[in-house]
Structures are given as C-alpha cells and as structure tokens.
Amino acid sequence: MLKIESVSKRFRAGNFGVRDLSLEVKSGVIGLLGPNGAGKTTLMQMIATITRPTSGRILFHEQDVAKRPNELRRRLGYLPQDFGVYDNLTATEFLTYFAALKGVRSKKRVMEMLESVNLHGVAKRTVGGFSGGMKQRLGIAQALINDPELVIVDEPTAGLDPEERVRFRNVLSEIGFGKLVILSTHIVSDVESIATEIAVMKNGALLTMATPEVLLKKCEGHVWQSVVASEQFDQLRTTLKISSAVRKPDGVHIRFVGPSPEIVATPAEPELEDAFLYLMNFGEAAKPPPLP
Amino acid sequence: MTASLSRIGAIVGADFRIRFRRVSTLIVFLLLSAFAYVWIPNPSTGRTLIQINGQRAIYNSGAIGLGTASLCMIFVGLFGFYVISNAIRRDVTTRCGVIAASTPMRSGEYLLGKFLGNLTFLTTFVVGFMLSSMVMLLVRGEARIEPLVFIGQYLLLTPSAIVFVSAVAVLFESIRWLSGKFGDVVYFFLWMTTIGLVAGNEASHGKIPWARCFDFTSFGFMIDQMQHTLNTHSVSIGASPFDPAKPTIIFPGLTLTREWIVPRLISLVSPLLLLPVAALFFHRFDPVRTGAVTGKGRRNWLGRIQSLFKPLSRRAVTILEIPGRGGSFLGAMWIDAVLTLTLIPFAFVAFVAITITNIFAPPIATLPALFAVLAIIVSDVATRDGRAGTLVSVRSISRLRENYVWWKVGSTLLLSLLLCAAPLLRMIALGPVALGAFLGGIVFVASTATALGVVTANPKTFIVGFLTFWYVVVNDKGVTPVLDFAGFFGHSNANTIALYALISVIALVFAQAFYRARLARA
Numbered sequence: 001m002l003k004i005e006s007v008s009k010r011f012r013a014g015n016f017g018v019r020d021l022s023l024e025v026k027s028g029v030i031g032l033l034g035p036n037g038a039g040k041t042t043l044m045q046m047i048a049t050i051t052r053p054t055s056g057r058i059l060f061h062e063q064d065v066a067k068r069p070n071e072l073r074r075r076l077g078y079l080p081q082d083f084g085v086y087d088n089l090t091a092t093e094f095l096t097y098f099a100a101l102k103g104v105r106s107k108k109r110v111m112e113m114l115e116s117v118n119l120h121g122v123a124k125r126t127v128g129g130f131s132g133g134m135k136q137r138l139g140i141a142q143a144l145i146n147d148p149e150l151v152i153v154d155e156p157t158a159g160l161d162p163e164e165r166v167r168f169r170n171v172l173s174e175i176g177f178g179k180l181v182i183l184s185t186h187i188v189s190d191v192e193s194i195a196t197e198i199a200v201m202k203n204g205a206l207l208t209m210a211t212p213e214v215l216l217k218k219c220e221g222h223v224w225q226s227v228v229a230s231e232q233f234d235q236l237r238t239t240l241k242i243s244s245a246v247r248k249p250d251g252v253h254i255r256f257v258g259p260s261p262e263i264v265a266t267p268a269e270p271e272l273e274d275a276f277l278y279l280m281n282f283g284e285a286a287k288p289p290p291l292p
Numbered sequence: 293m294t295a296s297l298s299r300i301g302a303i304v305g306a307d308f309r310i311r312f313r314r315v316s317t318l319i320v321f322l323l324l325s326a327f328a329y330v331w332i333p334n335p336s337t338g339r340t341l342i343q344i345n346g347q348r349a350i351y352n353s354g355a356i357g358l359g360t361a362s363l364c365m366i367f368v369g370l371f372g373f374y375v376i377s378n379a380i381r382r383d384v385t386t387r388c389g390v391i392a393a394s395t396p397m398r399s400g401e402y403l404l405g406k407f408l409g410n411l412t413f414l415t416t417f418v419v420g421f422m423l424s425s426m427v428m429l430l431v432r433g434e435a436r437i438e439p440l441v442f443i444g445q446y447l448l449l450t451p452s453a454i455v456f457v458s459a460v461a462v463l464f465e466s467i468r469w470l471s472g473k474f475g476d477v478v479y480f481f482l483w484m485t486t487i488g489l490v491a492g493n494e495a496s497h498g499k500i501p502w503a504r505c506f507d508f509t510s511f512g513f514m515i516d517q518m519q520h521t522l523n524t525h526s527v528s529i530g531a532s533p534f535d536p537a538k539p540t541i542i543f544p545g546l547t548l549t550r551e552w553i554v555p556r557l558i559s560l561v562s563p564l565l566l567l568p569v570a571a572l573f574f575h576r577f578d579p580v581r582t583g584a585v586t587g588k589g590r591r592n593w594l595g596r597i598q599s600l601f602k603p604l605s606r607r608a609v610t611i612l613e614i615p616g617r618g619g620s621f622l623g624a625m626w627i628d629a630v631l632t633l634t635l636i637p638f639a640f641v642a643f644v645a646i647t648i649t650n651i652f653a654p655p656i657a658t659l660p661a662l663f664a665v666l667a668i669i670v671s672d673v674a675t676r677d678g679r680a681g682t683l684v685s686v687r688s689i690s691r692l693r694e695n696y697v698w699w700k701v702g703s704t705l706l707l708s709l710l711l712c713a714a715p716l717l718r719m720i721a722l723g724p725v726a727l728g729a730f731l732g733g734i735v736f737v738a739s740t741a742t743a744l745g746v747v748t749a750n751p752k753t754f755i756v757g758f759l760t761f762w763y764v765v766v767n768d769k770g771v772t773p774v775l776d777f778a779g780f781f782g783h784s785n786a787n788t789i790a791l792y793a794l795i796s797v798i799a800l801v802f803a804q805a806f807y808r809a810r811l812a813r814a
Contacts, residue, residue, distance in 0.1 A: 011580065048394045051578045070396045078394040084386030088313035089306065100302030101395040103295050126313075142391065 001026050001180050002047070002150065007056030009042050009204075017042030019204040020056070025180060029172060031191030032184035033276060034201035040184040041081055043201070044154050047182065048078045060150065072150070074103070077143035081154040085135055087128025091119050094127055095141055102146040113141040117171065133164030140171055151181045157190050169194055192272040200279050207283050212272055219270045219278040222258060226265035227251040236263065241281050243274045258282065299397050303405025304412055307379055311413050316748075320375065321417065324367060325424045331363050332356060332428050333531045342543055345526045346535035352435035354545025357445035360425035362514060362529055364418055364446070369453045369509045370760065372417075373461055373479050374752045376410045380465035384582055393577040403462055403570050410458035418454065422446050441545045448546050449510040452559040456508035459563035459570075466570040468583060476752055477668060480759045487511050494519075504555035508563060513556065517546045621691060625702035632673060632707050639669045643711050650714040655722070659730070659780045660766050662715060666708055667737055667758045673707065674700040674745025693811070697746055697804045704738040725786070726779050732789040733778020739796035743803035 003024045009017040018039040032040050045051045047058055049069040058065045060072040086094060095110045104110075114120045117137040122130070127138060136156055143151055153172065157165045172181060173194040185191055191198060192212060199209040208215070223243075228236060233245065233252040240256040240263075247253075255268055257278040268274075311317055333339040335348060341359040342349035349355045383389030392402065422443065429437050460479065464470040470478060490512030493503040498516070507513050518527050521544070548556065575581035633639050642665050649658050674697075677683040687693040709716065712734060719730045737758070744754040770781025777784070777792045 045390075045579065050390055050393050050576075051580055073394060073396045076394055078391055080387050080390045082387055083391075084388065086306065086310050086382075086386060086388065088310045093306070093309060097302050097306045098391060098395070100298050101392055101397045103298070103396060105298065 001061065003059040003062075004043075004047075005057045005059065007043075007046060007053045007058060009039075009046060009051070010054045016204045018046065018053075021201075021204075021206045022056075023199060023206060023209050025182075025197065027178060027180050028196030029181045029183060029191075029194050031195030031198040032182055032201065033186070033188065033191060033198055034184075035186055035280065038186075038201040039204035040186075040201055041154055042204075044078075044152050044182065044184055047150075048076060048152050049073060050078075074146070075149040077146065077148035077151040079136075079139045079143045079151075079153040079156055081158070083135070083139045085127040085130070085138065088126055090124050090126055091130075091138055092123045094138060095145060098142040099145045104146050109145060113145050116144075117141045132159050133161065133167070136160060136164070136168060137171070140168070144175060149179055151175060151179055153181070154184050155186070156183065157185065157187065165190070188273045188276050198272075200276065200283075202280060207279050215272065215275040215279070216270045218283075219257060219275045221267060222278050222282065223255065223268045223270045223274045224258070224261040224265035225253070225255050225268040226261070226263060227253050228263070241277055243271075243277045295396075296398070296401055299401050300405040300408065303402065304409045307406070307409030308412055308416075310382075312416075321420060324363075324421055328360050328363060328421070328425050328428060329431075331530050332359060332432055334432065335534075338533055338536070339531045340534045341530065341532075343528045343532040343534040344522050344541055344543070345524050345538075347538045347541040348534040348536075349543040350434045350540045351429070351432050352542065353429065353438040353442040354445065355543045356425065356429055356433070357442035357545055358449075358514075358543070359529055360421070360428070361445040361449045364421050364425075365449045365453050365510055365514075367421075368414055368418060368450060368457055370480075370483055371756060372414050372453070372457045373483070374476065374756045376413060376458065377461040377465055377475075377479075379406045379409060379461070381471060384577065389577040390579075399574050399576050400571055402576075403466065403567060403574060406465075407458050407462045407567055410461055411454060414454045414458060418446065418450050444547075445545055448548060448556075449514060452508050452510055452556065452563075455560055456563040459566040463566045463570040463573075466574040468573075468575065468581065473668065473671065473751065473755065476755050477759070480756070483509070484763060491515060504552070505558040505562065507555060507559045510559075513552055514546065516552070517549070520549065521546070621695070621699070622702070624692065625699055625706055628673070628699065628703035629707035629710065632669070632703075635676070636669060639707075639711065642669060646711060647714040650718055655715045655718040656726075656779070656782060658715065659733075659778060660762070662712065663733060663737065663778055663780075664759070664762055666711060666734075667741065667762070668755065669711065670704045670707060670738065670741045671755050671758075672745070672751035673704045674742045675749055675751050678749050687811075697742060697800060697807050700746065701738055701742040701800060704742055705735065708734045708738050725784065725789075726782065728786075728789045729776070729779030729784035732784075732792050736777055736792040736796050739799050743799035746803040747806050 005022055007021050008019050010019075011017060016039075021039075021043065032043070034040050042051070046053050047065070049065055049072060052066050060075075063071045065072045086097075089097070091114060092110060095113060096107070099105070099110055111120065111123070114123050117140060119134060119137055119141065122134070127135065130138065140153070140156070143153065156172075157168055160168060169190065172183060175181060183191060183195070195212060197209060197211055198215055200207040200215075208218070210218070227248075227250055229251050230247070233254065236242070236254070236256075240254075241258060242254050242256045244255045245252055255274065256265075257274050259282060270278075332341045332351070335351075340348040341351065342355050380389070383392065426437065426439075426442060429442070460482070464475045464479065467475075469475070486506065487509050489500075489503050490507045490509065493500045494512045494515040498504070504512055519525060633643075646658075646662060646665070672679070677686050686696070692699050712730075716727075716730065719727045740758065741754045744757065745751060747753075765775045765777065765780060768775045770776050770783035773783040773785055774788055774791065776782075776788060
C-alpha cells in the first residue's frame with residue numbers, strides 16, 4: 001500500500017529532518033517510535049503531502065504522491081501533532097467543515113463519527129470548552145470521516161491523562177483492521193499493545209522496522225536486572241542505560257540494557273521499553289551513516 | 293465542480309461563524325454604530341454632518357447615506373484589513389490548516405474561500421451598519437426615508453473597498469514576510485498612498501486619468517462627485533461647524549456619472565488579480581514555508597537582517613541584563629525591557645540608527661519617524677506573553693501576577709527611554725516644555741500600547757490606532773497644538789502635556805481594572 005524509497009528531507013540550512021529512509025508497509029498499525037527530534041513528524045508530513053521530500057519517492061498504491069497528491073489525499077486521514085480547534089464552532093460544525101473539505105456531504109456520517117468517538121452528547125457545544133482528550137477524539141473523528149485507507153496520527157496521546165490515553169489507544173486499534181494506521185510517538189506504551197509493526201527512528205534515519213516480537217528477540221540477552229544501594233544507584237544512573245528503577249526496602253531494583261552487565265546482575269526477560277532503549281544506544285545502526 | 297463549490301462554501305461558512313461568534317465583533321459593531329451617532333451631530337450643537345460653503349446640508353437620505361457610507365468606507369479600508377487579516381494565520385496556529393492541506397482541497401479553492409469569507413464578513417458588517425445608520429434618519433432625519441437613495445450611497449462607495457481589502461488581506465497572509473507586524477505597517481502606508489494618489493489627482497482636476505482606476509477607497513470618486521454636484525471645493529463631511537445664518541441646502545446624494553462607470557468597475561474588479569499572485573506565494577501549510585520548522589529553516593530577508601545583528605545585540609543584552617539581577621520589581625521591568633532587544637534584534641539596529649541620526653540631525657526633525665519606529669517596536673511588549681503561552685508562568689510569580697499592567701508599562705517605558713536616550717539628551721537643551729512634551733509623548737505611547745495590548749491581547753490594535761493618530765498629527769503640521777502630543781512641531785504647551793498625561797493615566801487605570809477583572813474570572 002505504502003512504499004517509501006530512499007526519502008530524505010534536507011532543510012535549507014543543511015540539516016536533515018529525514019535521511020535516506022526506505023520502508024514498505026501494507027496494513028495494520030505501524031508504530032513510529034523515536035525520541036524527540038528523530039524526524040517522525042517530518043516523515044509523517046511528507047507522507048501526508050504537507051511537505052515534499054528533497055530526494056526519494058513515496059508511493060501510495062504505486063503512485064508517486066509528490067506527482068499525484070490527490071490520489072493519496074482522497075484516502076487519507078491525518079491528525080497532526082498539537083492539533084488545535086476553532087473554539088467558536090460546535091463539534092458538529094467543526095466536523096462538517098472537514099467533511100466538506102474531504103468531499104463527504106452526508107450529515108449522517110458526521111453524526112456517526114461523533115457517536116463513534118463518544119462526542120454525540122456534546123455535538124452542539126462549542127469545542128473551545130472541550131478537554132484535551134475530547135479535542136483529540138474530535139481530531140480522530142475528522143481524520144476518519146472520509147473512511148480513509150491510510151490514517152496518520154502524530155503524537156496523539158501527548159497531554160492526555162492515563163484514562164484518555166487508554167481510550168485513544170483502543171480507538172486506534174479498532175480502526176486498524178483493513179487500513180494502514182501510522183502512529184508516531186516517543187512513548188513505548190502507546191504502541192506496544194496495538195502495533196503490528198514498529199519502526200524505530202533516530203537522527204532522521206530508520207534504525208529498524210520489525211514486529212514487536214522480533215524487536216524483543218533482538219535484545220534478548222542484553223537486558224539485566226539488579227538490586228543496588230541508593231548511593232550506588234546515583235552513580236550508575238550516569239553509566240548504565242537504565243530502563244526502569246523502583247525503590248524498595250532492600251534497595252533500588254533496576255533494569256538496564258547493554259551488551260554486558262558491568263555490575264553484578266541477572267538476565268531479565270526483555271520488554272519493548274528495553275528493546276527501544278537498546279536499539280537507541282547499542283543497535284547496529286544507532287549511529288546513522290553520514291550523507292554527503 | 294460541485295465538490296469545489298462545496299469546499300469553498302464550507303470555508304466561507306466556517307469563517308463566518310468563527311468571526312460572528314466573537315464578542316469582539318459585536319463590540320466593534322456597537323462602537324462603530326455609536327460613532328455614527330457622534331458623526332451625525334444634532335445641528336443645535338453648531339455642528340453638522342455635511343457642510344457646503346458654510347451651509348448645512350439637511351439630514352435627508354442622501355446626506356446621511358453619504359456621511360455614514362464614507363465613515364464605513366474608512367472603517368472597511370483601514371480597520372477592516374486588521375480585523376480580517378488573520379484568517380490564514382488562524383489556520384496556521386490551530387494547525388487546522390495542516391489538516392485542510394492533507395485533503396483534496398486545491399490551494400486556489402482555499403484562497404478563494406478565504407477571500408469570499410473576508411468579503412462576506414465585511415459585506416455583512418457594512419449592511420448591518422447601513423441598517424443601523426438608517427435608524428439615524430428616524431433620530432435626526434429632516435426628510436422622509438428614501439431607501440434606494442440611502443442604499444445607493446453605500447453601493448457607490450463601499451464595494452471596491454471591500455473587494456480590495458479582502459484580496460489584499462489574502463495576498464499579505466500568503467506572503468510570509470507580509471503576514472505579520474511588518475505587513476500591518478506596510479498596509480497602513482499602502483492605504484494612505486492609495487488615498488493620496490486618488491485624492492491628489494482629483495484635487496488637480498484629474499491630471500492622471502488612470503489614477504481613477506485605482507480608486508479602491510472611493511475617495512477620488514467621492515471628492516469629484518461632490519465637487520461636480522455642488523460646484524464647490526468647500527465641503528466637509530463629519531461633525532463639522534457650519535454657519536447657522538446661512539440657509540440650509542439639500543444634498544441629493546451621489547450618482548454615478550458616465551465617465552466614472554469604467555474606472556469604478558476597474559477599481560472593483562482589479563483587486564481580484566491579486567488572488568492568483570497570492571496563489572503563487574501560498575505555502576499550503578508546508579512547515580518549511582510557514583517558518584514552523586525550527587530556526588534552522590528558511591529565513592525571510594527581514595529575518596536575515598535581524599540575524600546579522602544578533603551577535604552584537606546578544607553582547608549588548610548580556611551587559612544590559614546586569615542591573616536587573618537584583619530581583620526587585622524595577623529589576624523585573626528592566627529584564628523585560630532587555631528581553632525585547634533579545635527578541636527583536638532590529639530594535640538594537642533602531643537604537644543605533646536613532647543615536648547616530650540624533651548626532652547629526654536636529655532632534656525635532658527626527659521625532660515623527662522616531663515615534664513611528666518606537667510604536668512598532670513596543671507594540672507587542674504587553675501582548676507577547678499571551679501569544680507565546682508564557683502568561684501562566686508569569687502569573688505564577690505573585691508580584692507580577694497582581695501588577696502585570698504596571699510591570700509591562702514600566703518595561704515599555706524603560707525600553708523607550710533606552711531607545712530614545714540620544715534624542716532625550718538633546719531635548720534637554722531645548723527647554724523644559726520641549727523636554728516635557730517629548731517625555732509626555734513617550735509616556736503616552738508606552739501607556740496606550742500597554743493598555744490596548746492588555747485589553748485586546750493583540751498588538752495590531754495599538755499599531756493601527758497609533759499610526760492613524762500619528763498620520764493625523766504629522767499632516768496637521770502643528771496647526772492644532774492639542775494634537776502635537778510629543779512636540780513634533782514645537783507647538784506643544786503645558787495643556788497639551790497635561791492632556792496626554794491624563795489620557796495615559798486613564799488608559800492605564802482602565803487596563804488595570806480590566807486585567808484584574810479578567811484575573812478574577814480565571
């Protein structure tokens with residue numbers, strides 16, 4: 001469905017947003033994982049035809065989206081990062097507006113979407129008074145109103161409380177059937193339960209793309225656990241790549257990643273958070289190759 | 293085709309709802325309607341709406357229609373731009389534009405929708421104002437209502453201004469370097485130049501025939517037709533004194549004469565040519581082109597000039613910050629003043645230019661330009677916290693939370709005094725009145741910039757209001773001493789200084805009361 005061939009985005013000042021990135025995906029939920037500044041948003045903007053790649057091609061159903069953007073736009077649902085709303089419009093008016101821009105004229109569809117994101121009860125309220133979670137749900141409703149084949153959501157859980165995050169995750173996992181959903185985040189827990197594949201980015205480059213199982217396998221034997229004294233923990237924080245730490249009466253229980261433990265530790269069962277941390281720091285492509 | 297119309301209609305409809313549901317729209321409308329009441333005075337006060345050779349034109353549909361339509365023409369032409377030139381920017385800041393850009397909507401459809409949205413808003417506003425002005429015929433009228441004559445005055449004067457402003461707003465918003473404060477200032481001078489061109493042409497009996505085709509403001513048409521209908525140059529519109537001893541006169545209203553048909557049509561239609569130009573520059577919300585990408589992205593020419601001075605201004609700022617480190621309220625004012633130099637390195641350039649100019653030129657000669665530059669630099673000191681989202685952090689500091697207005701006016705004053713240090717020193721030699729007027733002018737600018745910034749949360753309000761006032765003052769050339777607020781022409785006196793000091797105090801007290809009320813609601 002979506003093929004990205006050696007795509008780069010170089011800004012005028014010379015720095016790269018994305019460098020030489022290639023991947024191919026068909027359907028399911030793709031978690032795009034990476035730290036802030038990894039290039040996730042730039043990549044998503046290029047896929048969504050908001051900005052053009054400086055080199056490479058993005059193909060959607062074998063069509064170059066830079067040459068024929070409307071082929072993709074007709075089948076796209078996009079929820080950008082830091083999505084805002086027109087405060088003075090009601091939820092219905094807001095959704096009707098984006099429905100019209102996408103060529104959807106059915107009022108029934110607008111009401112269906114409001115119902116699916118559980119906003120039908122506040123359909124006549126102006127969206128300026130909505131909570132962050134309600135606004136995000138409205139955002140996903142506008143993204144889905146044209147029944148898109150490709151859904152792109154950029155950091156959708158930022159600023160949401162834990163309950164809203166779980167609800168949002170459920171909405172995304174439900175729409176993942178038969179569609180391609182690309183969800184970018186820097187929070188591993190956002191994708192670990194719903195992603196069929198995970199792409200990890202760093203410094204504009206793709207470090208890896210694989211199923212969660214494969215990612216876990218990659219860091220097998222590289223995850224360690226230990227119990228250390230508080231004073232020792234303060235020192236180790238700077239030398240070890242610690243993925244979790246819990247203070248208990250017998251000391252601080254830590255999990256860390258690395259090729260070897262370096263302190264007295266026992267191997268631990270890898271989790272996705274560990275795999276992400278391992279890839280970021282010790283993966284084969286942790287340092288992207290320099291480009292001319 | 294239908295999908296296109298549907299998309300354009302949706303853009304127009306959304307813009308209309310967003311604008312008309314704002315309380316500020318209602319307030320502006322009510323203020324303008326109230327101004328119409330002042331604009332059409334009761335003749336028993338010795339003033340009238342239209343005076344011709346000292347004779348009073350009776351209040352019929354022609355006179356009131358023309359008088360209120362001309363007021364509306366000024367409102368639409370000047371203030372209308374500042375009211376509507378945020379349609380695309382709103383989509384950038386809310387990021388709704390990015391979503392729109394990811395739909396099959398064409399850029400042309402979007403720009404046409406925004407243009408029609410502007411047009412619809414201004415037209416609705418004008419129609420509402422026209423209807424409310426008709427009521428003035430019932431209040432002050434001296435003849436029966438002739439709706440067609442009344443409406444005719446509006447149709448002759450306002451459409452070209454509405455189309456022009458709507459198209460220019462879309463063009464300016466599409467060009468990155470014209471979409472901000474710089475564009476606001478450019479538009480002000482563009483509007484003034486347009487008026488100067490057509491009014492000057494009519495005053496010289498139409499020596500430049502093509503100038504009539506650029507009469508977007510309708511001033512040229514109005515001047516010519518008034519002279520034509522009344523065979524005199526002595527006409528004034530809007531609360532002017534008249535000679536009660538002279539008989540009244542009946543003004544039938546303006547009509548469209550044959551020689552004006554083509555120029556009026558060209559003035560009406562030609563601004564539409566700006567839309568394809570806007571489409572050439574339109575960024576379609578590409579973050580690289582809107583400047584949303586980090587500072588490493590593309591810079592416009594103004595940004596490049598600013599960046600040249602950054603190393604110099606940074607060093608100056610490091611030294612200037614030292615006195616503000618004590619933690620006192622005055623120190624907080626100073627730090628905020630210095631922050632402006634950090635945020636706008638161009639202010640540092642202005643400081644150098646002002647200082648050098650004042651070494652060679654007589655201080656009074658440079659005052660008009662100095663105050664125009666000063667107003668532009670200080671316009672957003674009181675609004676930037678709200679716009680940058682740092683207001684909550686500022687309010688967490690109790691001393692600043694309660695005294696925000698005083699903090700901002702203090703910061704603006706310190707910044708102004710810093711920028712005007714060289715002229716200030718030279719004004720001392722000119723005597724206490726000149727010095728007092730100069731300082732009074734600075735206080736007036738700082739106070740009104742702060743008050744309007746706090747109340748409206750938009751720097752445009754002050755820029756437009758002040759530049760309009762500045763234009764009147766500069767063109768008055770000191771004939772009216774009360775207008776010489778900063779001693780531009782050396783005609784300021786103790787009364788003038790006292791008047792502007794009083795206005796400054798009232799503005800600040802009002803702003804403080806407004807701020808406290810808003811704080812209590814928050």
